[in-house]
Amino acid sequence: MKTLLVLECRGGRLREESYELFAFAEALGGERAMVLIGGEGAVPKASRRLYLADAARYGEYDPDQHAKIIVEAARREGSDCVAFVHSSYGWDLAPRVASALGAAQVSEVLGVKEGAFEVGCCNGKLRRTMATDTERVVITVQGGAFLSWEEPSGSPEIVAVEIAAEPPRIELVGYEAAEAKTVDLGSAEVVVSAGRGIGKKENIPLIAELAKALGGELGASRPVVDAGWLDHSHQVGSTGQVVRPRLYVACGISGAIQHLAGMKGAEYVVAINKDKDAPIGEVADVLVVADVVQFVPALTARMQQYAMTG
Amino acid sequence: MKILVCIKQVPDMECRFRVNGAGTWYEEGDLAFRINEYDEYAVEQAVRLKEQLGGEPEVTVLSIGPDRVQESIRKTLAMGGDQGVHIRDEAAATKDPWQIAALIASYARGKGFDLVLTGMQSQDRGSAQVGVLVAEMLGYPCATTLVGFSYDDGVVTARRELEGGTKAVVRFRLPAVATCQLGLNVPRYPTLPNIMKAKRKEIEAIAVSSLADEPRRAGTRLLYLPQKRGSARVIEGEMSSQLEELVEILKTKCASTR
Numbered sequence: 001m002k003t004l005l006v007l008e009c010r011g012g013r014l015r016e017e018s019y020e021l022f023a024f025a026e027a028l029g030g031e032r033a034m035v036l037i038g039g040e041g042a043v044p045k046a047s048r049r050l051y052l053a054d055a056a057r058y059g060e061y062d063p064d065q066h067a068k069i070i071v072e073a074a075r076r077e078g079s080d081c082v083a084f085v086h087s088s089y090g091w092d093l094a095p096r097v098a099s100a101l102g103a104a105q106v107s108e109v110l111g112v113k114e115g116a117f118e119v120g121c122c123n124g125k126l127r128r129t130m131a132t133d134t135e136r137v138v139i140t141v142q143g144g145a146f147l148s149w150e151e152p153s154g155s156p157e158i159v160a161v162e163i164a165a166e167p168p169r170i171e172l173v174g175y176e177a178a179e180a181k182t183v184d185l186g187s188a189e190v191v192v193s194a195g196r197g198i199g200k201k202e203n204i205p206l207i208a209e210l211a212k213a214l215g216g217e218l219g220a221s222r223p224v225v226d227a228g229w230l231d232h233s234h235q236v237g238s239t240g241q242v243v244r245p246r247l248y249v250a251c252g253i254s255g256a257i258q259h260l261a262g263m264k265g266a267e268y269v270v271a272i273n274k275d276k277d278a279p280i281g282e283v284a285d286v287l288v289v290a291d292v293v294q295f296v297p298a299l300t301a302r303m304q305q306y307a308m309t310g
Numbered sequence: 311m312k313i314l315v316c317i318k319q320v321p322d323m324e325c326r327f328r329v330n331g332a333g334t335w336y337e338e339g340d341l342a343f344r345i346n347e348y349d350e351y352a353v354e355q356a357v358r359l360k361e362q363l364g365g366e367p368e369v370t371v372l373s374i375g376p377d378r379v380q381e382s383i384r385k386t387l388a389m390g391g392d393q394g395v396h397i398r399d400e401a402a403a404t405k406d407p408w409q410i411a412a413l414i415a416s417y418a419r420g421k422g423f424d425l426v427l428t429g430m431q432s433q434d435r436g437s438a439q440v441g442v443l444v445a446e447m448l449g450y451p452c453a454t455t456l457v458g459f460s461y462d463d464g465v466v467t468a469r470r471e472l473e474g475g476t477k478a479v480v481r482f483r484l485p486a487v488a489t490c491q492l493g494l495n496v497p498r499y500p501t502l503p504n505i506m507k508a509k510r511k512e513i514e515a516i517a518v519s520s521l522a523d524e525p526r527r528a529g530t531r532l533l534y535l536p537q538k539r540g541s542a543r544v545i546e547g548e549m550s551s552q553l554e555e556l557v558e559i560l561k562t563k564c565a566s567t568r
């Protein structure tokens with residue numbers, strides 16, 4: 001395999017997640033090279049060849065031009081695999097590159113098994129291995145699935161890439177920073193989170209009271225925030241906050257990968273879910289199979305009693 | 311203005327999945343099906359744009375699959391879609407995103423759609439490819455992962471969701487494809503009068519054999535249940551005994567955090 005790793009630059013800096021691609025390339029075996037649309041400040045600490053196109057010229061986000069640059073690098077390098085992080089940058093670009101290269105795409109790869117790619121299916125309840133029928137393949141790699149414990153080091157051999165610049169069809173107007181946080185979940189010792197399984201907004205206080213009884217903060221999965229039951233500063237996950245509490249209690253949360261990304265660093269995880277097969281069971285230490293709406297208030301009462309009597 | 315919304319019918323993720331005899335897909339018999347969550351946002355966005363423009367745009371909702379997908383199409387017509395297109399394909403589940411996109415593009419080509427909306431991914435496969443591939447095949451620009459959408463005079467200003475709550479504001483001209491992320495809007499529940507009205511709306515059935523047939527590029531070799539790490543202690547049974555067991559655990563955990 002000759003693999004081309006597509007690194008990401010945002011706000012002039014290399015996104016750390018790009019380094020996960022090196023661990024993926026290692027798992028795959030063979031040679032590797034890199035491509036980056038960025039500037040001096042985003043050059044990775046890594047050896048081997050780096051195809052570098054200037055973001056000042058092509059923009060940090062211009063999917064049409066970026067796809068062309070990546071395809072150009074893949075052609076020059078003779079790559080038979082092009083790998084992206086499965087991120088907002090990667091999943092946006094990968095199909096464009098696959099289309100231009102006539103390649104199969106396998107999305108959100110979490111493992112490499114006997115030459116086949118392993119991916120999740122149905123919110124993590126199933127897994128599948130994929131076989132490709134094309135000469136080349138485009139991959140997006142699941143965040144956190146390939147980690148390397150080595151400190152990045154080295155410096156690349158830079159090869160400049162240029163293409164004929166065209167006005168963008170999708171114009172980047174600017175970035176909007178995340179909303180200001182009203183709660184800091186990141187430093188909380190205990191986080192109790194509400195998921196869609198709580199059923200309705202009116203049940204939020206049930207979860208909030210358990211959080212209080214356990215001396216913790218109130219977190220949430222994304223649907224709870226999207227529905228307006230809680231504001232975004234409560235959201236745990238890849239598009240919310242990353243928490244590392246000693247105790248995490250997931251109430252009516254299925255355990256989608258994007259949610260796990262925000263809480264898998266928790267020391268001890270209790271899940272309360274009516275579905276015994278919910279994927280949250282993969283990371284939980286304890287899974288209570290119960291209806292949250294009945295179970296949580298009873299649990300709160302018991303914990304309050306314990307706090308009073310010791 | 312002509313808007314095409316592409317929807318997929320997926321199993322309810324709370325169902326219990328069983329792998330089929332061949333070990334290549336799941337048994338469909340045991341499952342309940344519904345509209346892919348991401349696609350509901352696409353339908354809602356189309357209907358909102360139609361309302362914004364005084365009802366002028368025509369909203370077509372397309373789905374590929376066996377006859378059961380008509381139920382999902384019908385629901386979107388009750389949300390405000392004007393007409394449905396059902397590409398009848400018993401083998402849709404064996405097709406890869408490239409083949410599905412080719413069917414959609416083959417249907418849409420030459421019909422003058424100004425805006426094609428899809429979900430950013432499906433809940434079952436999550437490959438996040440079809441929308442972008444349709445755009446590539448039609449030669450349209452494509453913006454993905456939208457959590458904000460506003461339209462004015464041929465130009466869309468949208469917010470793309472990036473990681474950790476950051477967003478990118480992007481602008482593009484129609485015709486275009488846009489893929490919708492969770493939270494883009496609040497999809498409406500169909501009202502009873504609209505459900506009744508939707509019964510009279512047309513769903514055109516098209517044989518898959520009449521559309522472009524592309525060879526498969528990637529396929530499922532094996533489907534299986536993930537190996538349990540086996541670490542979770544499962545507490546089942548009577549609530550009173552469940553409480554007993556959990557409270558003991560939490561006492562030690564909470565004592566150590568105090």
Ligand SMILES: Cc1cc2nc3c(=O)[nH]c(=O)nc-3n(C[C@H](O)[C@H](O)[C@H](O)COP(=O)(O)OP(=O)(O)OC[C@H]3O[C@@H](n4cnc5c(N)ncnc54)[C@H](O)[C@@H]3O)c2cc1C
Pocket residue numbers: 194195196197198199220221222223224235236237238239240241251252253254255256257258259262272273274275278290291292293323324431492
């Ligand atoms: C790019 C991207 C970014 C994302 N970012 C995030 C993120 O940052 N954070 C996040 O959380 N999600 C994120 N998501 C969404 C994620 O994929 C899931 O859709 C989401 O996490 C599901 O939330 P949930 O578990 O609350 O809901 P569901 O998946 O609907 O699960 C509900 C659970 O509740 C259980 N349940 C139902 N009723 C009861 C009851 N009465 N008692 C007990 N249990 C019950 C069900 O068995 C089920 O397991 C993102 C998705 C994408 C594509």
